[in-house]
Ligand code: DUC
Ligand code: ZN
């Protein structure tokens with residue numbers, strides 16, 4: 321009989337397809353046995369009353385990244401991966417960000433070096449492409465794709481990052497040719513700029529005007545345009561951090577037409593609204609991200625999108641900036657909404673929040689939770705089946721959850737370097753107690769065991785298809801076309 325380095329017994333194993341009582345055997349960093357009963361190995365975890373799930377994959381987080389205005393994130397690869405691990409993750413995919421004038425090869429070299437000595441869980445990189453020069457397009461991107469960075473993010477907004485439509489066409493067509501996936505930040509730059517200028521001219525500087533300037537129509541228009549570009553080329557596209565009801569509907573409509581449009585949403589669009597940004601003084605800056613949190617109708621539409629198949633991915637968009645001059649408030653109390661660093665933290669709370677409010681409140685099932693937080697990320701970004709599932713031969717990337725643990729959220733219990741959480745004071749139910757990455761126990765019972773630099777870079781394969789669920793048409797035409 322095969323010797324196991326570690327066994328996990330008596331738990332409920334959950335994958336994106338099923339949940340069943342079973343035991344896991346791990347050897348050489350991989351799952352090598354799954355059975356109703358296994359003998360305990362020398363190292364054995366009793367998972368009675370616990371859920372044994374694939375470790376989370378947070379495929380949208382900003383770590384040790386310089387913003388386009390020169391602000392460095394508050395989390396480096398150490399604090400970000402520790403925080404991610406405490407939130408049940410075993411892999412993160414942050415962004416190696418090209419600013420204009422930068423060589424993508426140099427950007428990746430520098431980013432790899434930063435990660436190598438610090439990460440405590442596995443990681444890969446997306447690229448951010450802001451300067452698609454001939455050299456970047458013809459040489460650097462194809463080379464980096466071959467080295468396993470098979471996805472890149474492009475921006476339709478932010479003056480110093482945005483691509484125009486022609487450039488978007490070029491980047492999508494290259495991605496298709498070379499086997500990569502394009503992630504799009506969809507907001508109309510000129511609409512936002514135009515509104516913001518008029519607000520500032522009239523003396524409206526407070527954080528809540530950030531939400532006013534990032535009107536939902538700006539998001540919906542850009543989503544529609546990005547989809548049109550993708551349809552024109554018949555190339556898949558992924559619209560990230562969808563916040564509003566209108567954008568969600570536009571994406572759903574395109575999916576119903578058969579367009580290869582995928583979408584991601586994030587905790588801030590389920591659990592925050594514009595009212596959170598409307599606080600006295602500058603405090604609302606702690607809740608400002610782009611696109612911004614919206615209203616209850618949008619929250620409901622985002623929940624609906626998680627269950628009806630509009631969204632394949634639930635990511636954090638962790639963008640860690642402290643509430644001080646190093647991040648949110650570069651000009652102290654004089655900072656206007658246009659000058660604040662954009663983004664909210666969420667790498668540790670992404671899964672606990674969704675588990676508590678989604679699974680715990682009956683909005684999504686356990687397997688949907690696993691799909692939205694892990695399996696679909698692995699499939700979408702070319703990590704499957706090595707990661708994102710529990711199967712013979714997969715990496716032993718596992719989070720063991722106590723579904724009954726009650727936790728009052730307070731920043732001092734978290735492990736990021738941000739200094740606050742937008743979810744302070746909420747009580748949630750369910751928390752990952754033990755996290756295992758490639759068979760290594762990264763943490764258990766609140767104690768970190770993993771050393772700096774023990775996480776590995778994981779090169780990724782071609783982006784994989786995810787089954788899209790067509791929307792039922794209200795008048796039954798889809799049904800009729802199927803049976804003649
Ligand atoms: N918006 C982004 O596009 N990126 C980081 C954070 C944010 O709010
Ligand atoms: Zn973005």
Ligand code: ZN
Pocket residue numbers: 380381382637639
């Ligand atoms: Zn982001």
